[in-house]
Amino acid sequence: MTDVLDDLQWRGLIALSTDLDELRAEMAKGPLTYYCGFDPTAPSLHIGNLLQIITVRRLQLAGHRPLALVGGATGLIGDPRPSAERQLNSADTVAEWVERIRGQIEPFLDFTGDNAARMVNNLDWTAPMSAIDFLRDVGKHFRVNKMLTKDAVSARLNSDAGISYTEFSYQILQGMDFLELFRRYGCRLQTGGSDQWGNLTAGTDLIRRVAGESVHLLATPLLVNSAGEKLGKSTGGGSLWMDASMTSPYSLYQYFVNLEDDLVGGLLRKLTFLSREEIEALEKETADRPAARIGQRRLAEELTRIVHGAHETEQVIAASQALFGRGELTSLSASTLRAALSEAGLVRAAPGTSVADLFIAAGLVSSRNEARRTVAEGGAYVNNERVGDAEELVAADRALAGGLLVLRKGKRTFAGVELGSI
Numbered sequence: 001m002t003d004v005l006d007d008l009q010w011r012g013l014i015a016l017s018t019d020l021d022e023l024r025a026e027m028a029k030g031p032l033t034y035y036c037g038f039d040p041t042a043p044s045l046h047i048g049n050l051l052q053i054i055t056v057r058r059l060q061l062a063g064h065r066p067l068a069l070v071g072g073a074t075g076l077i078g079d080p081r082p083s084a085e086r087q088l089n090s091a092d093t094v095a096e097w098v099e100r101i102r103g104q105i106e107p108f109l110d111f112t113g114d115n116a117a118r119m120v121n122n123l124d125w126t127a128p129m130s131a132i133d134f135l136r137d138v139g140k141h142f143r144v145n146k147m148l149t150k151d152a153v154s155a156r157l158n159s160d161a162g163i164s165y166t167e168f169s170y171q172i173l174q175g176m177d178f179l180e181l182f183r184r185y186g187c188r189l190q191t192g193g194s195d196q197w198g199n200l201t202a203g204t205d206l207i208r209r210v211a212g213e214s215v216h217l218l219a220t221p222l223l224v225n226s227a228g229e230k231l232g233k234s235t236g237g238g239s240l241w242m243d244a245s246m247t248s249p250y251s252l253y254q255y256f257v258n259l260e261d262d263l264v265g266g267l268l269r270k271l272t273f274l275s276r277e278e279i280e281a282l283e284k285e286t287a288d289r290p291a292a293r294i295g296q297r298r299l300a301e302e303l304t305r306i307v308h309g310a311h312e313t314e315q316v317i318a319a320s321q322a323l324f325g326r327g328e329l330t331s332l333s334a335s336t337l338r339a340a341l342s343e344a345g346l347v348r349a350a351p352g353t354s355v356a357d358l359f360i361a362a363g364l365v366s367s368r369n370e371a372r373r374t375v376a377e378g379g380a381y382v383n384n385e386r387v388g389d390a391e392e393l394v395a396a397d398r399a400l401a402g403g404l405l406v407l408r409k410g411k412r413t414f415a416g417v418e419l420g421s422i
Contacts, residue, residue: 178203334402341416
């Protein structure tokens with residue numbers, strides 16, 4: 001039960017903590033109850049949240065008891081950002097997102113046995129509490145001068161935006177969560193991201209003041225790229241979402257296939273359940289043959305499987321191969337094919353359009369002369385079949401699943417066309 005701390009340290013998963021020796025001693029006594037919180041501030045969790053879920057799972061596999069909290073109350077407030085106030089979502093929206101996020105977390109945990117997981121919602125103990133009770137029983141234990149030192153709070157105080165009392169009170173609510181779980185379930189450890197350290201310590205301070213007990217914290221590092229930006233920002237959507245309708249399995253896979261070499265080893269350690277021996281072997285292969293992207297491909301495969309399952313992962317890998325002529329396009333589902341082609345560029349054209357006009361519409365060539373030259377040189381493909389005539393008309397029955405065509409110029413440049421009325 002204590003070896004898990006050594007594993008977390010080797011994987012680079014402990015950025016900040018309270019006393020690790022005391023935590024190790026407490027773990028040695030038997031299963032420890034711990035929790036991690038997830039706020040429904042969006043309809044899906046993202047790859048940074050996945051790091052927390054996987055860390056929770058590692059601790060459960062080591063024999064400890066997880067509480068996964070989805071914040072129906074804190075989600076109505078929103079953790080203050082350094083830049084500006086969050087938009088307050090309606091109670092109905094937050095309740096819907098609570099259920100969606102709960103459904104994303106549950107498959108990772110085991111809800112049976114001696115160390116069964118439990119899902120909890122902080123709205124259960126927050127909603128019945130009156131404002132007077134909140135201020136008297138909880139608020140009196142917080143010191144404003146300490147609350148002001150939190151990074152996001154101090155940044156906002158020094159900005160034109162300022163900060164509302166609503167967001168300023170967030171850390172009190174999160175601190176109350178730890179106290180409530182301590183009382184209800186004997187919870188003695190909270191995990192979270194290092195950017196949440198101010199909120200995490202609010203809970204340990206509150207328990208110390210109210211119950212006179214010392215409890216524990218573990219904070220994981222933020223997932224960032226080589227520029228120090230949160231991982232996934234380059235996707236344009238702001239995050240790599242776990243919901244397939246927000247970030248397709250293909251997009252998730254391709255993001256990690258194209259990852260910088262120096263990030264691969266760390267992410268294999270943090271985000272996969274591969275053994276130390278497997279990871280060290282992959283790190284060596286990646287360093288020895290960087291062009292092969294062996295570590296990236298394994299990381300992408302593992303993460304896609306963890307988030308979306310084996311079938312979707314097989315489809316994504318098949319799509320990656322088939323788009324470059326190394327597999328059968330006909331084996332791909334319409335959703336996988338559309339996601340892959342949307343990444344490359346997807347245009348609409350009428351059935352019966354010539355190959356030359358399709359290549360121009362898709363942006364693969366700039367003129368009919370260039371299209372003819374590409375065909376003459378043997379570098380034009382429709383659905384991985386080499387084209388011999390630039391003026392050939394492409395009928396509707398040539399389309400793949402979903403009415404889609406894959407156009408390819410040379411070995412590596414492709415785009416998609418959806419055949420239909422325009």
